[in-house]
Amino acid sequence: MGATPAKSPLAPAGFPDLPEIGGVEFAIAEAGVRYQGRPDVMLACLAKGTAIAGAFTQSSTRSAAVLDCQSKVGGDNSQGAAIIVNSGNANAFTGRHGLDSVNAVTQAVAQAVGVPEGRVFSASTGVIGEALPHDKINDKLTEMADSLSPGAIEQAAGAIMTTDTFAKGAGTVIDIDGQKLRIAGFAKGSGMIAPDMATMLAYIFTDAAIDQSELQNMVSVLNAATFNCITVDSDTSTSDTLLVAATGASGIRVSENNVGFMEGLRQVMLDLAHQVVRDGEGATKFIEVSVTGAASDEDARVHALSVANSPLVKTAVAGEDPNWGRVVMAIGKSGARADRDTLSIRFGDIIVASDGWVSPDYDEEAAAAYMKNQELQIHVDLGLGGGTSRVWTCDLTHGYIEINADYRS
């Protein structure tokens, strides 16, 4: 929340070229909510008929904006819709002021762009516990309504950044029976990232026509395997919000059983989720933890998150130390079923432990060399059953401490 750290070494080369999505326009503004001299508000306007589905933080102290979005998702889509997001202030844990600000902003947006207030979705990200100066946002709405553009998605992605070191975008064009469908989205998030749900904020748009309830089913299923499988620091935000909007502008209708569309949406969600991990505060390594052979998928997930959240595992990765003993420790403490003597562990393709001890084939030099990679795989097989899980995280470094301890918020 203080000085901006350098761009993450795990950042992609640049913001991707994203397809324009018919029925969606973006605008940004410098409202000065907290940050000065940079865009801090994003407005997206959606065509009539747009179906909107979502997934939200499970925090019991979730923000007023999250509660408001949850009540609106699935509403009547005969009119247009809008999404308004500010950075710098989370409007979370602000008592009755929280809802007052959400109402003030969503009413003003409804008026400015001519949609029902029940179709205006808001989000706020930044400092917790300070009243949102919502007039600063509302003062910019006319300017934003006049500058809406279908091509401004990268600018929109930039406006919602907080401690992010790069803007996160992903998209794809899907060919369905010779017809093209487009998906494009963006996300922000870098700390306070853990299931459920890890997103912080993500907005994804498609020109496919999809029934809202079917879209919601797809989003819920895919969210469980993408945004809900990442963790930076095991801390969960009060504001996490994912919205997926299907405008139908392509004229092509897809069902929730459309494998091609489902796969395209999954890729975009996973890409954005991975980018959030790649911007994990202080991250220098991108880690995939995969667990197989567990007694159940749920057990596999508990083990995978125990490894991914273990400070001792994460610091070992930061130190490029193939310290598989710490992986054993994390499996042992997870609470899910494990048997020391059927456990095996691989770092990438290197078998390090099996049958309850270091593998006779273990090559410590090869393991130490492997740990120098920027992208690492830790694989654990429990040897108990068919349960599997895969989660993604980053290492724990001095950078995390610097960002979160050395600067006053």
Place this chain on the structure above:
Amino acid sequence: MGATPAKSPLAPAGFPDLPEIGGVEFAIAEAGVRYQGRPDVMLACLAKGTAIAGAFTQSSTRSAAVLDCQSKVGGDNSQGAAIIVNSGNANAFTGRHGLDSVNAVTQAVAQAVGVPEGRVFSASTGVIGEALPHDKINDKLTEMADSLSPGAIEQAAGAIMTTDTFAKGAGTVIDIDGQKLRIAGFAKGSGMIAPDMATMLAYIFTDAAIDQSELQNMVSVLNAATFNCITVDSDTSTSDTLLVAATGASGIRVSENNVGFMEGLRQVMLDLAHQVVRDGEGATKFIEVSVTGAASDEDARVHALSVANSPLVKTAVAGEDPNWGRVVMAIGKSGARADRDTLSIRFGDIIVASDGWVSPDYDEEAAAAYMKNQELQIHVDLGLGGGTSRVWTCDLTHGYIEINADYRS
């Protein structure tokens, strides 16, 4: 596991003067298990009739020594008993070699000091996954058996240290109806510390005469409120062991209902538990998290540990930042029941948040000044019921990263 960091700033002034416990003698040796030029083995011999109770890690990958101790606690105490502990090698996740080493050492100790093998309790602490060179320990047993002394408890405490920056001891003399009972113990531990159970290793001795099953009841109850209420990094060791031995040398018998003895033992256990936190890797602040007003005691404990384990809360404390928003976040993510609008938070005596928002009485300057203290209290009241919990932790600093990432194990 690498270079030894400087003594923790939270360390007590020195090792305390502890009362000698009749029926207990200690010896140490430099066996060179891993460390060179320092004592790394501790032997304690206990008189006939000593009752021994224990508490152990709940890890599903617990070490062979832990499994062996668990099987022996509560056994026939008509003969003497012994405790043997080495540092430098944890003998954990070493396959069949683990049990072989435990058997080899406990057999040799039994022979060297003339007690049944079923009454020899062992523990090993240090690197995971390397075979224990148990002959190095066994080669020192005659030397140790010849140098047993009732006054060598401080030396014993030093011999079991690993990444500890100071030896941890605590004791008390209790007056029961004009008769004196003595309790003295020591502990080690500084990382991989979380319930259950947080101790790493702790050995406590008393000259009271107590029935083993009553002693076990006392230890289990007190452990839940002491060693199981500390967390350094949410990571749980595979080797955590607490043994409490009552020699009966005082000739005074106490029951599990003896309030004075119970309180004395509680103080010694809490003192040692706090010292483990004070030696938390990289710790610069000692933090008490107390939760009241929860729906149940169990809910209160879940909230308290969520706050105590949150990297964002711990880094905020390290940065002396009264960032109560992160406390709200940690309560929200815990999974236990919370209502944003009945929540209140105090830092020491400073009310920071109440009724779902920053308190009108909040004085940020006073809070910032409070955070400069070395000992801090974070108090959360849920406003829901009568559930309470209190746990202890330390901050998360560059020192933790240095110890766990910068040096190869």
